[in-house]
Amino acid sequence: MEMETEVSGEKQIVVLLIGPPGSGKSTFCDSVMKSSHRPWSRICQDIINNGKAGNKAQCLKMATESLKQGKSVFIDRCNLDREQRSEFIKLQLLGGGPHVQVHAVVLELSAQVCISRSVKRSGHEGNLQGGRAAAVVNKMLRSKELPKLTEGFSRILFCYNDADVENAVKTYTTLAPMDTLPSGSFGLKNPDTRSTQPGIMNFFKKVTAVPASSSIEATTPKAHENTEDVLPVSPSKLGSVVPTTLAFPSISTADFQFDIDKASDIIVETAEEFLPKLGSARLVLVDLSHGSKILSLVKAKASLKNIDSARFFTFVGDITKLHSQGGLRCNVIANAANWRLKPGGGGVNASIFKAAGPDLEAATRARANTLVPGKAVVVPLPSTCPLHNAQGITHVIHVLGPNMNPNRPDCLNNDYTKGCKILREAYTSLFEGFLSTVEDQSKLPKRNNQATASDSERNKKYKGTQDMAIASNMKSGTVDDARDGGKKRSKGWSSWALALHVIAMHPEKHENVVLESSDDIVVINxxxxxxxxxxxxxxxxxxxxxxxxxxxxxxxxxxxxHNVGMKWVKRFQDEDASLIFRLGYHSVPSMRQLHLHVISQDFESDHLKNKKHWNSFTTSFFRDSVDVLEEVKSQGRANVESEAVLKGELRCNRCRSAHPTISKLKSHIRSCSSHFPHHLLQTSRLLARPGTSN
DNA sequence: GTTCTAGAAC
DNA sequence: GTTCTAGAAC
Structure with missing residues (x-):
């Protein structure tokens, strides 16, 4: 049976418009239908019922009928969440059959634009008055879920402004009845973690270049165009210059040796939980070091969860000099305190007490003498305090996290069940403390008797457990650290991970695989x-x-x-000038012995089988040799990306479109001839012969 | 790193 | 039924 003959060979499509009222869905459909050569039917829930609003079932019924008549269909309703969309996606099965594709066109215009448009429109119909329209749009946006290919769309197109919309209209208008559009996800902003980390990126561009007076705009990403920031529509606060901001160090992961992977989960989860309660206030995780693992983990995990990067982000810098050195304005900072709430020790605690001078000690003493793990205490800083007048910090919140270091009080001996619970409690107390300062600023003059300070009874208990912990440490001896997933470090490397090491140590024994060797390097396929x-x-x-x-x-x-790698690139390109290469390292290698990948960018290989393979060569996990070299020279070490990015979406290395599975991705890259992303074309990250299309 | 496999998802 | 993912073993 020849399927194709059943229906004249036309490729019908169902296009779901996705956007709140006022985002321009109906206008979009009208513009396309006005001059398209393909038969369209617009299914508009607002008028489906003899000009009045109808329901989803009516829309589905009418869509099915239109498909049977050979028309393509626009579904003109908000379609903001996955559940709302799911039944329309099934239309490809019910209505038409396999030749029907389902597309999404996402209208991600700013909430302000949508609100003002729907206010204007409803003004005419006398339906929704101004304030109510805003409330409706806001409410709808809160339940918004961006569509994914895995829902069953064969193509998704994101539009963020009028120009994007115009292009999309053109795309569908000029689509002839027999044509199809390439599948994949297009135009999604902010797809990789790079662009979500303003703090770090600015710092890499040399913080000194950022004027100290730079307002918050300078350090905030632009990517928040897409509506998450609609909550503070209450215009009262929009005028204020800087949103209230808490800068906090990672608790327990330094001296207290808490597992950073677990810690990063807890940070991201508690932050996600608190953001909605914090109005427009922001949370910033700060670390002194560039290569900080905790920052890159948190950054990657927050990005995977699509957390608004304008309100929760990471920042590299000294937490006591965020404004003067980093150009970041924060009014509250957290201190990774010790249980006595005393200066000293090292790290963040020492430097905060030092920077704040005796004022902080006195102000702290007035509120509490000691702190229990998992708790926080909010300390307002007097205006005489240098941290207050030089950095604009009005409160320090001391937090005590769980301890896994046997040389420190109250060690939990790797009991991560308890540890995670306490760490979560610690961040919760911290954010609650911060919330109390936010509320204080907006309302009452002062007064935070938040239940975060410790009482004397708990202190006694704490001292008891602490003594016991010390005693038990003496018996148990050294801590066996189960970090790194047991794969390497502590005990050594698994046998399979040693292959390169073995060759590097004795290249003469592996002449059959060694392509080249010197005192310093060996080259192998x-x-x-x-x-x-x-x-x-x-x-x-x-x-x-x-x-x-x-x-x-x-x-x-x-x-x-690097030089040897370049030589091989030249050799390969002499044989085949169309080959394009990158030289680089995996952030976290699976095999022992530093190795540089010299890899052509066709990724044409049966050995490339899964997401990890793909993402390890095409995301920020792959560190270009030129960048590594520059970083080691300038900062003494190379930045590394967290392994978390390996679990991210599958995106084309050229056009960055997303694909639901490896096989779909591979068929896409076989034919994608887009230019490579801009950043790869700079500083010879991408190595192509002149005249090659890159 | 790969291979194998169970079972989830399609 | 086939495809895909995730986990264990090597």
């Missing part, structure tokens, strides 16, 4: 090449197993690896 050309330049030096082990002392080595 990757045993499971992920592209047409894929070789590894392996360092021979022992104990440099990954990017994280590379320091200034290895600059010569990294340079040589």
């Amino acid at each position: 990757d045993q499971y090449p992920k592209a047409r050309k894929h070789v590894l330049v392996v360092a021979r030096q022992e104990n440099v197993d990954g990017l994280e082990d590379v320091g200034r002392e290895n600059i010569k080595l990294v340079e040589e690896m």
Whole structure:
């Protein structure tokens, strides 16, 4: 049976418009239908019932009928959440059959625009008066879920402004009846973590270049165009210059040796939970170091959860100099305190007490003497305090987290069930404390007797457990750290991870695989090449197993690896000038012994089988050799990306469109001829012969 | 890193 | 039934 002959070969489509009232759905449909050569039917829930609003069932029924008549269909209703969309996606089965594709066109215009349009419109009909329209739009946006290909769409197109909408109209208007559009997800802003981390990105651009007076706008991402910031529509606060901001260090992960992966989950989850309660206030996780693992983990996990990066982000800098050095205005900072609430120790606690001077100690003493793990105490700073007048900090919130370090009080001996509970409690207390300062500022003059300070009875209890903990430590001896998932470090590497190491130590025993060797490096073909050309330049030096082990002392080595890699690129391109390459390292390698990937960008290989493979070469997890070299020279080490990004979406390495499965992705990249993303075309990250299309 | 496999998802 | 994912073993 030839299916194709049943219906004249026309490719029908169902297009779901997705957007709140006033986003321009009906206008979109009208514009396309006005000059399209394809038969369309617009299913509009607002008028389906003889010009009056109808329901979903009526829309479905009419859509099915239109499809049977051979028309393509616009579903003109809000379709904001997944559930609302699901039945329309099934139309491809009910109505037409396999030749019907379902598309989404997402109208992500700013809430203000939608509100003002729907106010104007409803003004005419006398339906929704101004304030009510705003409330309706806001309410709807709160339940919004962006569509994903996995829901069953074959194509998704995101529009953020009038120009995007105009392009989309053109795309559908010019689509002839026999044509189809490429599948995939297009135009989604902010797809990778790079663009969601204003703090870090600004810092990398050299903070010194940011004027100290820079307002918050300068350090906030632009990506929040997309409506999450509609809540503070109450215009009362919109005028204020800087949203209230809490800067906080990661609790318990430094001296207290708490597992950073677990900690990052807890940070992201509690932040996500609190953001809605905080109005327009912001939460900023701060760390002193560039290569901070906790920052990159949190950043990646927050990005995966689509948390508004304008209101929760990470920042590299000194927490006591955020304004003067980092250009970031914060009015409240958290301190990773000790249980005695005393200066000293090291790290954040020492530097905050030092920067604040005796004022902080006195103000702290007035509120509490000690602190129980999991609790926080809010301390207002007098205006005489240097942190207050130089950095604009009005409150310090001391927090005590759980401790996993046997040399510190109250060690939990790796009891992470308890540890996680306490850490969660600690962040909750911290954010509640911050919330109380936010409320104070907007209402009452002062007064926070929040239940965060400790009472004397709990202190006694705490001292008891602490003594016991110390005693039990003496018996139990050393801590066996189960960090790193047991894969490496503590005990050593699994046997399969040693293959490169073995070759690097004795290249002469592996002549059959070694392509080239010197005192410093060996070059081999990757045993499971992920592209047409894929070789590894392996360092021979022992104990440099990954990017994280590379320091200034290895600059010569990294340079040589780069040069050898470049030589192989030249050799391959002499054979085939159309090959395009990148040279780079995996942020967290699976195999021991530092190795540079020299890989062509076709990714034409049966060995490329899963998400991890793909993302390890095409996301920020892949650190270009040129950048690594520059970072090691300038800051003594290379930045590394968290493994969390490996679980992210599958995106084309050229056009960045997203695809639901590896096989769909692979069929897309076989034919995608878009230019490579802009950042790859800079500083020779991408190596192509002149005249090649890149 | 790969391979194998169970079972979830389609 | 087939495809895809995630986890365990190596």
